[in-house]
Amino acid sequence: MKSTIRIVYIVLISLAAAVVAMAIAAIVLGILGASVTQTFKIILTEPLKDIVGITEILVRAIPLTLVSLGIAISFRSGILNIGAEGQIQMGVIAGAAVAIALPNMPKFLLVPLALLAGTIGGALWSFVPGYLRAVLGVNEILSTVMMNYIAVQFYGFLLRGPMIDPAELQVGSGTPQSVRLPRSAWIDRIIPGTRLHWGIAIALVLALVVYILLWRTTWGFRMRAAGASPKSARYAGINVERCLLMAMVLAGAFAGLAGAVEVTGVHRRAIEGISSNYGFSGVVVALFGGLHPAGIIPSAVFFGLLLVGADMTQRMISIPANMVLVLQGAVILSIISAKMLINDPYLYDRFARRFASGFFGPRRPKTPKEGGA
Amino acid sequence: MNFFMFVNNVLSIGIPFSVALLLAALGEMFNQRAGVFNLGCEGIMSMGAFIGFLPAYYLQETALAPYANMIGIMGAAGIGVLLGILYALVTVTFKAPQGIAGIGLQMLGWGIAGTLFRFFIGGVTGVPGLPNRPIPLLSKIPFLGPIIFSMNGLAYFAFLFVPFSYYLLFKTPWGLKVRAVGTYPRAADTMGIPVSKTRYQALALGGLLAGLAGAYLSLGQAKMFADDIVAGRGFIAVALVYFGQWNPLGILGGALLFSIAQSLQLAIQVLGINFPYEFAVMLPYVLVIVVLAITRGSAIKGPTELGKAYDREKRI
Numbered sequence: 001m002k003s004t005i006r007i008v009y010i011v012l013i014s015l016a017a018a019v020v021a022m023a024i025a026a027i028v029l030g031i032l033g034a035s036v037t038q039t040f041k042i043i044l045t046e047p048l049k050d051i052v053g054i055t056e057i058l059v060r061a062i063p064l065t066l067v068s069l070g071i072a073i074s075f076r077s078g079i080l081n082i083g084a085e086g087q088i089q090m091g092v093i094a095g096a097a098v099a100i101a102l103p104n105m106p107k108f109l110l111v112p113l114a115l116l117a118g119t120i121g122g123a124l125w126s127f128v129p130g131y132l133r134a135v136l137g138v139n140e141i142l143s144t145v146m147m148n149y150i151a152v153q154f155y156g157f158l159l160r161g162p163m164i165d166p167a168e169l170q171v172g173s174g175t176p177q178s179v180r181l182p183r184s185a186w187i188d189r190i191i192p193g194t195r196l197h198w199g200i201a202i203a204l205v206l207a208l209v210v211y212i213l214l215w216r217t218t219w220g221f222r223m224r225a226a227g228a229s230p231k232s233a234r235y236a237g238i239n240v241e242r243c244l245l246m247a248m249v250l251a252g253a254f255a256g257l258a259g260a261v262e263v264t265g266v267h268r269r270a271i272e273g274i275s276s277n278y279g280f281s282g283v284v285v286a287l288f289g290g291l292h293p294a295g296i297i298p299s300a301v302f303f304g305l306l307l308v309g310a311d312m313t314q315r316m317i318s319i320p321a322n323m324v325l326v327l328q329g330a331v332i333l334s335i336i337s338a339k340m341l342i343n344d345p346y347l348y349d350r351f352a353r354r355f356a357s358g359f360f361g362p363r364r365p366k367t368p369k370e371g372g373a
Numbered sequence: 374m375n376f377f378m379f380v381n382n383v384l385s386i387g388i389p390f391s392v393a394l395l396l397a398a399l400g401e402m403f404n405q406r407a408g409v410f411n412l413g414c415e416g417i418m419s420m421g422a423f424i425g426f427l428p429a430y431y432l433q434e435t436a437l438a439p440y441a442n443m444i445g446i447m448g449a450a451g452i453g454v455l456l457g458i459l460y461a462l463v464t465v466t467f468k469a470p471q472g473i474a475g476i477g478l479q480m481l482g483w484g485i486a487g488t489l490f491r492f493f494i495g496g497v498t499g500v501p502g503l504p505n506r507p508i509p510l511l512s513k514i515p516f517l518g519p520i521i522f523s524m525n526g527l528a529y530f531a532f533l534f535v536p537f538s539y540y541l542l543f544k545t546p547w548g549l550k551v552r553a554v555g556t557y558p559r560a561a562d563t564m565g566i567p568v569s570k571t572r573y574q575a576l577a578l579g580g581l582l583a584g585l586a587g588a589y590l591s592l593g594q595a596k597m598f599a600d601d602i603v604a605g606r607g608f609i610a611v612a613l614v615y616f617g618q619w620n621p622l623g624i625l626g627g628a629l630l631f632s633i634a635q636s637l638q639l640a641i642q643v644l645g646i647n648f649p650y651e652f653a654v655m656l657p658y659v660l661v662i663v664v665l666a667i668t669r670g671s672a673i674k675g676p677t678e679l680g681k682a683y684d685r686e687k688r689i
Contacts, residue, residue: 028485032492080472128662138665139615141412141472145608146658157651280480287473320491322600325484329416332477333459336469344468346686 005352010342017338024330025323034319042316043309053308055194059266060278061304063088063258065203065297067282069210070254072291076214077247078227079133083144084255085279086151087122091259093158094121096178096270099185100163107184114185115202115260122256123249125151130248134241140248148279159270178270187265197265206254207293223247255279277325281307284328287335303328383636385520390632392528393418393586393594397610398617398624399531399538400453400582405614406542407575408555408678409464412475414583415607416482417456421449421587423486426598429500442503446527446588453584454577456482461576465569468682479607487600494598502596503527503589527589532625534582539621551575555676558683568683583607605658612661618674627664634660 026036047053067084074081095118102110129147132138159176168175187197214220225233226243234240258278263270285303289295306324313319341347397414404411425445432441460478463469507523514522542548553561554568562568590606591598613631617623638653 024481028488031489082476132662132666136666138662141476142608142612142665143662145605146612146661149605149658150655153651153655157649160651161649280476283473283476284480318492320488322484322487322491325480326488327484329477329479329481329484332480333463333469333474336473336477337463337467340467340469 017334021330021334047308055196057304061300064300066258068286070251071286074251077223081251086148087252087255088259088275089155090121090125091118091256095260099181103182118260123253126252134245199261199265387633387636391628395628396586398613400579404579410680413478416479417583418587419486420482421584422591425449425588426591449584449588453580457576457580
């Protein structure tokens, strides 16, 4: 019976959190004068109506999964990586540069090489805040956010300068984008006529790898220990600083890989705005998925649905796609609040007692404390 | 261009630049002194900028036009208080981890401002903005007069708020309470100081100032609104609090240094020194990281309970 109450308690709080997040979005929609039910209906059902919509959801779920796997590693290890946005862009740059530089290499070598380059690019970009946090104690949220702004400018500089498509300069409009990647660097599409590519397999395999790393290896255990309780971890002889640095570099590597997969699988040239806020959405996806690979995959698909759906509301009933940000912000705030309430032993105790007396017997007079507690 | 004019240019651009940073950082200082780390400052500024801009945009042609800026500033302050209280609910009452809650608030504020802006206004549109109000006599002082004594009302308010917040924080009972709940909440609680209430108050004040900072960006500085108008200034403000060692005067110095460095970079670009502008735009963000790396050693002066929710029931 104890566990029934516990489950009811968790379900009630989770429901309340979902209702609050929806309510915040509904208020904004109300201000816009849009129909709340119609908007949610379009977001949640319209993308599922044809094969293109469904594959587009998965196309967005691929980078979301990769990014949030990295974020889950970093959050579990007690270092908050908000810099995925910049790390993705560095991954795009590194991956695209390698692919463009080696057009004659055979496909089975070039694709892995481009992805590896992207991974390294992202890892290097996150090394800076990771090192500053581990060695100098610099707040990693601030430094990763700053690295995002720096990355945007650096990316723009490369696309407008050294990496710009020469054709754009001669005949085009000067759009800041790189040349098309050589065919030998493309990740193949799975279903012709859609953009779904084999990157999805990479994402699924890596989800398993992250699970094994975090829960089945000593390194993973150390990193989680460093995150759960740095003091006890240090007392147990774990080098907490090294764990923090490693977690941050891994998080950057995953984001960089997501960028490289995105450029070789979807766009096939480096364009402006390629990261499309996946770095921030990844934080929400990771939290929504409980910072666990098994939760992250469905959560990435769900947020892929929201992203595609929000594009559709923009086209169909002209609700700006920024609405997704509102929803994501509301989801973050309600998830972390709900998590705290679920883990609050005193609140649970009060709930359990009231629940028990309300359903399983007559109301007893209030006593200050009933044994055990 | 002679040296004198160059300095004049740098200061006359740089000093007004510092106002938004100053207001937001003073607000963040009160938050952090009370022990709450608010990274949502950026989101509150976005909302403040949008709400501040709105009346100026809609009331341009009406009889209310002279009051539009005032209404906008009031609105921005109001929305700031509201979001500050929302943040307090999440981090003080529910005791949620503050770093991630701040990012949530940032997304929320940024998202709402962007959505409403795109739906109702669509494109970048200018507004008259806050007029400069030269102070009689003082603005006639050569060199400094036109720079310091002919700014808009909100800028004067920001600079006057520096000594006031020093007084508030160090010379009033409320300031003592704020510092107590940020340094030793258990002792404060034992002495009968309401920890949660004081933190709520500090967050509401911080939100108010962040909202004003946003309104200054759209009404005083850019005289228009765009989605990304805040461009990381909320986060820079948080870094300035570290740089200023949780002291209003230090924060004033940091805000001035920061924005003068930025206007120096603009002035150098104008001089025609060839330099990719992207690197110039990067400069303040790089500077933040450098500042954070330098000032971490002296964190002793900071509130010791920064970032920790206070749980009365928890056994030590």
